[in-house]
Amino acid sequence: MKHLLLRLEPLIWLLFGLGILVGTMLLTGWLLVFAVAAPLGMLPAGALAFDRIHEFAANPIGRLLLLALIALPLWKGAHHLRTLSIDFGGVSRDPAVALLLYGIALLGSALGVLAVIRL
Amino acid sequence: MTRPAHPHAMQPSRAGRTRTAPPLLPDRFPFQGRYLAYTLFDLTGVVYLIMGFVVLRVVWALGDGPQAWQAARDSMASPLGIALHGIALVSVCFVGVRFFRLFPKAQPPRIGPVKPPPRPVIYAMLYLVWIGVIFGFMVIINGGFVG
Numbered sequence: 511m512k513h514l515l516l517r518l519e520p521l522i523w524l525l526f527g528l529g530i531l532v533g534t535m536l537l538t539g540w541l542l543v544f545a546v547a548a549p550l551g552m553l554p555a556g557a558l559a560f561d562r563i564h565e566f567a568a569n570p571i572g573r574l575l576l577l578a579l580i581a582l583p584l585w586k587g588a589h590h591l592r593t594l595s596i597d598f599g600g601v602s603r604d605p606a607v608a609l610l611l612y613g614i615a616l617l618g619s620a621l622g623v624l625a626v627i628r629l
Numbered sequence: 630m631t632r633p634a635h636p637h638a639m640q641p642s643r644a645g646r647t648r649t650a651p652p653l654l655p656d657r658f659p660f661q662g663r664y665l666a667y668t669l670f671d672l673t674g675v676v677y678l679i680m681g682f683v684v685l686r687v688v689w690a691l692g693d694g695p696q697a698w699q700a701a702r703d704s705m706a707s708p709l710g711i712a713l714h715g716i717a718l719v720s721v722c723f724v725g726v727r728f729f730r731l732f733p734k735a736q737p738p739r740i741g742p743v744k745p746p747p748r749p750v751i752y753a754m755l756y757l758v759w760i761g762v763i764f765g766f767m768v769i770i771n772g773g774f775v776g
Contacts, residue, residue, distance in 0.1 A: 516636040529677065531732075534725045535759050537680060539766030541721060544705050545714030547770070557770050558702060560695040566769060567691055576688050584681035590674030597659070597671070618681050625685055628692040 511605040522589060522612065528578075529586025536579045564629065573626040580622030581615075588615035670727055676720040679713070729755045 515522075547553050556562065566572045588611035595607045659668040690701035704710050733751040738744065745751065 513636065530724060530728050533677065534721050534728065535762040537677075537717070537721045538725065538759065539763045540684065541714055541718040542763055543766055543770050545711065545718050547767070548702075549706060549711055554771060560691075560698045563698070564691055567688070576684070580681055580685045580688065582681075583677040583684075587674040587676070587678030587681065590671045591678070594668070594671040594674065597668075599654070614678070615681075618685060622681075622685055622688070625688040625692060629688070 511609065515605065515608055522585070525582065525585035525615075526589040529582040529584070529589070532578060533582035533586050536575065537583055540579060567626075568629045573629060576629075577622050577626045580625065581619040584615040584618040584622075588612055666727070670724065673720040673724050676717050677724075680717050683713070725759060729759075 543553070548558060567576055592604070592608050592611050596604055600607060655664065658664045687701045687705070690697040705714065729752065732755060733745075733748040736745040736751070746754075
């Protein structure tokens with residue numbers, strides 16, 4: 511397992527880096543819309559209506575953005591929690607923790623692909 | 630011809646006798662002094678994991694039709710949903726500011742034949758792109774690019 515994790519490290523770091531950089535940027539936009547603008551009534555009427563949102567989400571760029579919004583934060587979260595586990599003295603349990611966290615991120619990413627395909 | 634080295638290529642055949650002291654956690658770890666920001670930065674991973682699944686649920690609902698979409702919107706407007714999104718907003722801002730401060734320092738001296746731009750330029754580019762992405766979201770939601 512350790513050997514596999516070492517071999518996958520470049521890929522995991524790529525997804526982690528994209529998660530911090532791109533995921534943070536995209537999530538900020540998402541959160542400002544759904545956590546600030548929508549509850550405070552700053553959006554025009556019907557801005558979040560199903561037809562409008564679906565129209566944008568179902569085009570290729572929309573699907574790609576949504577997939578990035580789902581998958582990249584998952585990989586950022588999984589890798590950061592793994593390092594946190596190691597910092598708290600979990601070197602011996604690291605392979606199991608890594609398997610669990612990356613497995614969750616992988617499952618969420620796969621479901622994300624499915625979610626954008628069925629739009 | 631070159632090929633990637635085995636990850637354990639330099640590992641000795643058997644473990645040698647180490648003369649280093651066993652690793653110890655610093656006194657102030659994990660929540661005192663500079664370790665507080667470090668630990669909180671890692672802890673944002675929990676928020677990111679949750680938000681990944683929140684967005685997944687919302688996108689899934691969008692694929693299920695208008696009623697599921699409305700139900701997802703209602704759940705986001707509930708007190709729990711608003712609290713979660715509020716914590717997430719603080720977390721992403723914290724991660725963004727901390728990571729963007731680190732990013733220019735982590736650049737190599739050269740990228741191929743060119744040198745990376747000066748640090749202030751990198752800072753400016755990162756924040757411009759961040760603001761641009763937020764602006765893009767607002768434009769889309771307010772009617773740009775759609776219908």
